[in-house]
Amino acid sequence: MSASPDAASPTSSTGDVGTAVLVEAMEAAPAGLWYLTGDAEPVWANARARAFGTRSEELPAIGGHRVSELVATALRTGRPAGVHGTLGDDGPLASAVVRPLRTAGGVGVLLVVELEDAGGQEPWPTGEAEVVDKVQTSLLPPSLPLLPDVWLSGSYHRASSVRAAGGDWYDAVPLGEGRLALVVGDAVGHGVPAAGAMSRLRGAMRSSALLDPSPVAVIEALDAFAGQMEDVEGASVFYAVLDASTGRLTYAAAGHPAPLVVGTDGAARFLPVEPRPPLGSVPDVVTHASEQQLEQGATLILFSDGAVVGAGRSPENGLARLAEVAADVLSGDGAEIEPSTELAAAVAEGVRTPGGWSDDVAVLVAHRRESTLEPVVLDLPAVPSSLPAVRRRLSGWLAGLGMGEQDRVGVMVAVGEACANSVEHAYRGQEPGRMYLRAWVDVDGVLTVSVRDEGTWRPPDRDPGDRGRGLLIMRQMVDRVVLEEEHGTTVTLSMRLRRSPEVDVERAVAEARATVTVDRTSGPCAVVRVSGAVDQVSAELMRIRLLEASHGGTTRVELDLTGVTTFTSAGVRVVLAITRIARDEDWRLVVHAPQGGVTRHILQISGLGGLVDLP
Numbered sequence: 001m002s003a004s005p006d007a008a009s010p011t012s013s014t015g016d017v018g019t020a021v022l023v024e025a026m027e028a029a030p031a032g033l034w035y036l037t038g039d040a041e042p043v044w045a046n047a048r049a050r051a052f053g054t055r056s057e058e059l060p061a062i063g064g065h066r067v068s069e070l071v072a073t074a075l076r077t078g079r080p081a082g083v084h085g086t087l088g089d090d091g092p093l094a095s096a097v098v099r100p101l102r103t104a105g106g107v108g109v110l111l112v113v114e115l116e117d118a119g120g121q122e123p124w125p126t127g128e129a130e131v132v133d134k135v136q137t138s139l140l141p142p143s144l145p146l147l148p149d150v151w152l153s154g155s156y157h158r159a160s161s162v163r164a165a166g167g168d169w170y171d172a173v174p175l176g177e178g179r180l181a182l183v184v185g186d187a188v189g190h191g192v193p194a195a196g197a198m199s200r201l202r203g204a205m206r207s208s209a210l211l212d213p214s215p216v217a218v219i220e221a222l223d224a225f226a227g228q229m230e231d232v233e234g235a236s237v238f239y240a241v242l243d244a245s246t247g248r249l250t251y252a253a254a255g256h257p258a259p260l261v262v263g264t265d266g267a268a269r270f271l272p273v274e275p276r277p278p279l280g281s282v283p284d285v286v287t288h289a290s291e292q293q294l295e296q297g298a299t300l301i302l303f304s305d306g307a308v309v310g311a312g313r314s315p316e317n318g319l320a321r322l323a324e325v326a327a328d329v330l331s332g333d334g335a336e337i338e339p340s341t342e343l344a345a346a347v348a349e350g351v352r353t354p355g356g357w358s359d360d361v362a363v364l365v366a367h368r369r370e371s372t373l374e375p376v377v378l379d380l381p382a383v384p385s386s387l388p389a390v391r392r393r394l395s396g397w398l399a400g401l402g403m404g405e406q407d408r409v410g411v412m413v414a415v416g417e418a419c420a421n422s423v424e425h426a427y428r429g430q431e432p433g434r435m436y437l438r439a440w441v442d443v444d445g446v447l448t449v450s451v452r453d454e455g456t457w458r459p460p461d462r463d464p465g466d467r468g469r470g471l472l473i474m475r476q477m478v479d480r481v482v483l484e485e486e487h488g489t490t491v492t493l494s495m496r497l498r499r500s501p502e503v504d505v506e507r508a509v510a511e512a513r514a515t516v517t518v519d520r521t522s523g524p525c526a527v528v529r530v531s532g533a534v535d536q537v538s539a540e541l542m543r544i545r546l547l548e549a550s551h552g553g554t555t556r557v558e559l560d561l562t563g564v565t566t567f568t569s570a571g572v573r574v575v576l577a578i579t580r581i582a583r584d585e586d587w588r589l590v591v592h593a594p595q596g597g598v599t600r601h602i603l604q605i606s607g608l609g610g611l612v613d614l615p
Contacts, residue, residue: 141172168305188232238253304359379434427455450493543577553581
């Protein structure tokens with residue numbers, strides 16, 4: 001729907017010229033303009049209106065009211081109708097007015113929709129918001145580490161305007177020995193290009209932190225990187241290293257606001273920061289690091305500029321508002337603070353203006369726990385009635401660590417299988433003995449659970465049917481399983497704790513682009529045959545089949561990749577994982593891949609040639 005080309009074309013007639021000028025002005029008006037007939041059908045719409053949609057029912061709600069309802073009311077009563085409020089769920093403030101009009105064509109209405117501060121709150125063109133949202137979100141960290149001494153919470157909210165969205169980011173990187181890198185930044189520009197620059201900057205930060213995690217070294221490395229990358233030049237960043245066990249915080253910033261600390265008394269203060277220009281903007285700038293002590297129970301809040309700008313606020317007022325919101329969110333007993341994305345999201349929502357966010361907002365919260373959960377130590381008889389007690393005790397302890405439901409259930413299933421093996425098999429044919437369980441988390445967030453008995457280990461049958469799949473199940477649920485046979489049997493389960501989104505594994509496996517089958521008849525051991533493209537989804541299916549065929553890694557298996565057309569890094573990771581399991585169980589994985597083929601070449605350049613047998 002658009003203005004008629006003829007109506008907007010100048011003619012020799014003075015009246016036609018006037019009409020053309022009027023139509024041209026209406027076409028370029030900052031407000032959305034529609035003319036609808038008596039049956040609510042659109043006859044004409046200007047450029048801004050077409051960005052919304054040519055029909056009134058295509059518009060989102062304003063202040064909770066559908067604009068199409070206003071049109072119907074005005075047509076029915078013959079009186080003007082209007083509404084003012086937020087556009088959609090999280091858009092800018094907007095107003096809509098519907099006025100009845102009588103023209104030569106009959107009765108109709110003129111609909112006018114206007115955004116407050118239209119220059120800064122451009123409505124999202126169809127599809128562009130979704131693209132920027134997906135790109136930006138996919139480049140943010142997929143999970144945050146869970147440490148016993150620090151609870152982390154991260155949240156990102158895109159700007160309400162397409163002209164302002166994209167480029168803000170946060171990250172948290174475990175550095176070992178209880179140290180954690182915390183970072184938040186803002187790349188120059190907006191939209192997909194800014195998201196790409198953000199991704200490159202985040203990757204450079206992680207690479208630099210692995211070489212030398214000190215704040216001065218990382219900021220200087222990012223400064224040099226930004227000087228060579230035009231789209232990264234001018235980006236701002238705050239980078240800190242927190243010792244989770246002692247609370248020592250060392251940090252530096254480049255063109256970025258100082259973080260906020262909310263103490264156990266509820267008082268909020270901004271940390272002192274040595275001023276420094278943004279990355280890559282001034283050559284040979286000296287970077288100075290600062291140091292603070294984060295007390296137990298205190299909360300550190302890192303944020304991007306979007307948290308303190310908007311709604312005409314001065315920077316001072318924006319910072320004061322942020323401090324007030326953070327203190328309110330964290331008010332009460334620090335022990336009641338729970339590790340979840342809701343904490344950072346609550347801070348971001350608290351600084352949101354009625355018209356939305358005028359710029360992206362990234363928030364990273366690190367809460368230093370006042371106490372650390374003690375390890376779980378259980379000494380129980382190896383009888384079925386002990387299993388519910390193990391589940392109750394361990395489940396509550398894992399929840400206290402802040403584990404997500406999916407990971408927690410996975411650990412519970414794996415531990416349940418280890419305990420069930422002790423109950424059912426360790427003391428078969430004799431009086432039940434003891435079962436010992438110990439669970440603990442180290443300073444880097446690695447969970448370890450050991451289940452020990454004083455009985456005898458029985459290896460699984462070649463084809464266990466529905467039984468004997470305990471090790472298989474354990475290895476699908478945790479990162480590593482180690483079986484030791486000395487003075488009984490000890491099963492040790494370990495996994496790195498993290499908070500990650502829930503994944504529909506069954507749906508992912510159903511979408512696999514490769515065919516994966518298990519052949520148990522061709523030789524002395526089972527052969528997993530793969531054909532087609534091994535992408536991330538297909539690699540997960542390949543991993544499951546390898547674990548099934550090897551009875552959880554306890555027996556030999558071979559992998560046949562001769563029918564593979566595409567072999568990605570996801571497939572390499574799976575082969576490496578099975579290789580580690582095979583090493584722990586004293587056997588070696590055989591992988592069949594054609595001589596001179598791409599798959600064999602990928603395996604060799606990945607370093608797998610010396611870890612697996614490639615006949």
